Amino acid sequence: MYTTLYTFKEKILKFSELGLSQDILDAIATHSYVEATPIQEKTIPLTLAGRDVIGQAQTGTGKTAAFGLPILENIDLDNPNIQAAIISPTRELAIQTAEELKKLGHDKHVNVQVVFGGSDIRRQIQQLKSHPQILVGTPGRLLDHIKRHTVKLGDVKTLVLDEADEMLNMGFLDDIEAIIAEVPAQRQTLLFSATMPAAIKRIGVQFMTNPEHVQIKAKQLTTDLVEQYFVRTRPQEKFDTLTRIFDVQAPKLGIVFGRTKRRVEELARGLEARGYHAAGLHGDLTQQMRSRVLDQFKNHEINLLVATDVAARGLDVKDVTHVYNFDIPQDPESYVHRIGRTGRAGAEGTSVTLVAPNEMDYLRAIEELTKKRMEPLRPATLQEARIGRINTAVGEVGKLIHSVNTEDIQHQTKQLLEEYSAEQLAAALLADLAGLDKQNAPVEISRERPLPRRRGGSSSNRRGGGRSYGDKRRRGNGGGYRGGRGGSSHHSDRRDRNDRGGNRNGGYRSKSSSHGFTVREKG
Numbered sequence: 363m364y365t366t367l368y369t370f371k372e373k374i375l376k377f378s379e380l381g382l383s384q385d386i387l388d389a390i391a392t393h394s395y396v397e398a399t400p401i402q403e404k405t406i407p408l409t410l411a412g413r414d415v416i417g418q419a420q421t422g423t424g425k426t427a428a429f430g431l432p433i434l435e436n437i438d439l440d441n442p443n444i445q446a447a448i449i450s451p452t453r454e455l456a457i458q459t460a461e462e463l464k465k466l467g468h469d470k471h472v473n474v475q476v477v478f479g480g481s482d483i484r485r486q487i488q489q490l491k492s493h494p495q496i497l498v499g500t501p502g503r504l505l506d507h508i509k510r511h512t513v514k515l516g517d518v519k520t521l522v523l524d525e526a527d528e529m530l531n532m533g534f535l536d537d538i539e540a541i542i543a544e545v546p547a548q549r550q551t552l553l554f555s556a557t558m559p560a561a562i563k564r565i566g567v568q569f570m571t572n573p574e575h576v577q578i579k580a581k582q583l584t585t586d587l588v589e590q591y592f593v594r595t596r597p598q599e600k601f602d603t604l605t606r607i608f609d610v611q612a613p614k615l616g617i618v619f620g621r622t623k624r625r626v627e628e629l630a631r632g633l634e635a636r637g638y639h640a641a642g643l644h645g646d647l648t649q650q651m652r653s654r655v656l657d658q659f660k661n662h663e664i665n666l667l668v669a670t671d672v673a674a675r676g677l678d679v680k681d682v683t684h685v686y687n688f689d690i691p692q693d694p695e696s697y698v699h700r701i702g703r704t705g706r707a708g709a710e711g712t713s714v715t716l717v718a719p720n721e722m723d724y725l726r727a728i729e730e731l732t733k734k735r736m737e738p739l740r741p742a743t744l745q746e747a748r749i750g751r752i753n754t755a756v757g758e759v760g761k762l763i764h765s766v767n768t769e770d771i772q773h774q775t776k777q778l779l780e781e782y783s784a785e786q787l788a789a790a791l792l793a794d795l796a797g798l799d800k801q802n803a804p805v806e807i808s809r810e811r812p813l814p815r816r817r818g819g820s821s822s823n824r825r826g827g828g829r830s831y832g833d834k835r836r837r838g839n840g841g842g843y844r845g846g847r848g849g850s851s852h853h854s855d856r857r858d859r860n861d862r863g864g865n866r867n868g869g870y871r872s873k874s875s876s877h878g879f880t881v882r883e884k885g
């Protein structure tokens with residue numbers, strides 16, 4: 363097997379130079395993509411030529427289209443059978459991938475369908491009767507359909523394991539082997555992920571024929587568009603630490619990762635109690651609920667999504683500004699995927715990881731994998747948090763004034779102005795908008811079992827001090843943004859993860875970047 367490392371300094375090709383046909387190029391154009399990203403540029407010609415490919419590139423760099431476009435290109439419209447199967451680790455990712463392929467295959471009239479657990483199988487069986495040519499699915503449900511003979515994979519030419527390292531992990535391997543047994547041996551196999559540990563790659567290669575490993579080389583494994591911070595904090599202080607950071611950074615759209623489902627539930631409830639717009643996403647919720655929460659997040663009805671690792675891989679929600687690890691992830695790869703929910707398609711992001719003193723070895727293990735040091739961030743004080751809340755409220759006043767119809771309340775308005783000064787009224791409004799009464803609402807978060815000690819490291823007292831919030835070194839707002847207030851799951855959740863459910867100049871290419879995004883301006 364060849365592994366080819368690409369560093370991107372050279373000119374990136376346009377999609378039209380990659381051997382794609384006009385109807386696929388038209389669909390790409392309506393997506394506002396101008397140039398291929400490096401992973402697309404390097405893997406599309408190989409895949410079109412029928413090669414088996416392992417595609418590895420940073421999160422948010424367009425791996426879905428990298429495997430999706432050549433699949434769409436090779437679909438024979440005269441063949442009504444499933445010609446490509448894409449396996450995703452979570453329901454949400456399966457749905458998202460199917461949506462993207464539907465859009466890209468729209469002009470060619472390719473029939474794309476998705477099957478996933480937790481939703482009515484009879485309805486899926488009905489939909490499958492329309493003869494999809496591409497099927498996206500989570501492993502458990504896909505196997506279920508295979509056993510019921512409602513899905514036949516005998517005509518499959520291309521099999522994709524998206525988030526391949528996750529799919530080849532212990533929790534999924536049996537299902538994957540069972541699915542592969544249904545696919546012709548003469549097939550193309552594609553493995554894509556941002557991370558590919560060597561041991562897992564060895565398993566994957568066994569399912570492939572003479573694969574080419576295309577690795578888009580970057581200085582670091584995590585996307586360089588994300589400013590990464592850590593805060594050292596004692597377990598019992600984590601929740602206060604987190605909410606004070608929110609008050610100072612005021613994330614517009616943030617994802618908070620917790621280690622377990624219980625944790626996620628408690629965090630979501632605790633955040634609501636402190637006045638943020640938050641909701642939880644984990645494998646114990648009904649699929650209907652999961653979809654609703656994700657939709658609320660996408661529509662900005664909530665601005666904090668609290669989730670287990672069910673949301674760590676692949677989810678592409680536009681404009682996520684912040685990722686918070688309430689619990690440091692146990693495996694370093696999980697960190698890469700979690701923080702990769704921000705800093706996508708050329709946008710910038712910020713991540714903050716809370717670390718208990720006895721977890722510092724986990725932090726070091728992450729840094730070893732990512733080849734990037736996280737910056738220490740000092741916990742915000744109560745007073746800084748209070749000021750943060752008020753500043754955010756000041757920003758909301760203008761919006762409120764423009765949205766209120768004052769005509770029928772003029773009389774009462776005048777009465778208030780006779781009774782109180784304008785300053786008093788403004789102060790009351792600000793205190794209310796800032797939810798100052800909720801800032802310290804009592805919240806109990808249960809203690810989780812501490813992570814086992816990592817071998818080969820000491821939890822030394824490293825890198826004290828920390829970036830402070832008054833410090834204007836970055837973006838003029840002390841390690842964060844302003845805006846509204848708004849785990850690795852246990853093994854059982856992993857099954858249920860049967861579920862997976864650019865650059866700094868605003869979306870334009872920077873020559874040395876490994877993202878290589880050029881997006882046509884809209885409007």
Ligand SMILES: Nc1ncnc2c1ncn2[C@@H]1O[C@H](COP(=O)(O)OP(=O)(O)OP(=O)(O)O)[C@@H](O)[C@H]1O
Binds near residue numbers: 421426
């Ligand atoms: N050539 C392109 N130009 C501009 N935007 C693109 C291009 N290709 C993909 N995108 C957009 O970039 C975003 C990220 O793409 P995608 O979700 O495929 O990333 P990924 O590499 O699979 O990430 P992850 O590792 O997190 O799964 C999507 O919104 C997608 O529409």
